[in-house]
Amino acid sequence: MLRDKAVLGGERLATAISRSRDYLLIEALLTLFARLLPPTNDTALGKSRRTKFVKEVLGSPKLFECSVDLLDIMHKISSTNWDDTAAHLIDALARSDITYPQPFSVSEIDVCGRVFPQPTETDRLIMDRQGFFANVILENDDLCESLQVPYAHIRAITVDNSKEITPKGKTLITMNLTSPSLVANVEMKLPAGSSLYAKFLLESDALSKFMEALRRRGVGKLSFVNSMPKLAKQRQNISLASGFRFAGSSSPLPPPASFDVSPWRDRYCIVLTIVVG
Known part of the structure; x- marks a missing residue:
């Protein structure tokens, strides 16, 4: 019908x-x-x-x-x-079209100390208009539920590919949160005093797409912090968009940008921090 x-x-x-x-x-x-x-x-x-x-x-x-x-x-x-x-x-x-939900392959997602494996090719982290999503299997439960990290819950995102922290070819993404993530649309229950974060290892080749997808969603401001000793004091701020606002705003998306991390990735380690809001 x-x-x-x-x-x-x-x-x-x-x-x-x-x-x-x-x-x-x-x-x-x-x-x-x-x-x-x-x-x-x-x-x-x-x-x-x-x-x-x-x-x-x-x-x-x-x-x-x-x-x-x-x-x-x-x-x-x-x-x-x-x-x-x-x-x-x-x-x-x-x-x-980068404004459609963007999938990223990750092996697992660590949310406030609770690790959710992503074992198959169809288990991906998704960046969409409202935040990050992943399908997860809960412990002692065969049901698949939705893990959500709304942009409104994110204080900052740190992108770190330093050799001391990440395996070769990987980049560590850490999201510092203001509120617990959602599982099945309900905030996760955490012990008092728990650190609020979500982190995962991203393929370094996907970093440019990750950053551009964030920029097109008007999420925040990007700061480059070079981790090499001789350049440790140098800092450069780069605006990802002319005005920052959460998805759902009636304002048009910022124009495309040519963000490419490849020139730096093999020359030295960098830390990128996105401050939301």
Whole structure:
């Protein structure tokens, strides 16, 4: 029934997906899309109906700059696990427009001393319009829940690739928080006096994308602190945007920037601090 244009239809679903910048909403819309896919029944007519619906939802170049990639992903589905396909679709959206939720591969996330493994390729840390998200499995529980670190809970983000702290090819991201992170939309219960933070190791090759994604969300101000002894006293502040405001503001996003950490990464260690607000 929902495939009927009078009720919802592929074009309306396509518009909803293309306009959303919230990860949980896009995830839900893609799940709905998967459930609405017409069965093929291994017939030419069934395959034709399925292809037509897929094109209605994901095939408009006006809505999706990556429409060709999205259709190619659906054409080459080889896994029966929809999570794998949805991850590829989200990757394509992220590559086409940095304002879409941006996925980052991490092996685990340490939140106030509680470690949440991210064991599979589809377990990624997501940066979206409101904050950071990850799907986590709770101890003694087989249910998958959402871990959230809203931007409004972040005091500062420190990005450190010094050799003394991080493995080769990795960068340590530490978020100092003002409030506990959320699990299943509820603040984590922590012992009194617990340090409020979230940290993870990011692939250094993904650092430029990480910084640009933060900048495009108008999150804060960037400070470079060179950790080499002879330059330890040098400090340079660089504005990531002309005005800083949390996502949801009606003001337009700042224009693209050419932020690239590669010139420094192999020459010396740096610490980058983003002060939110």
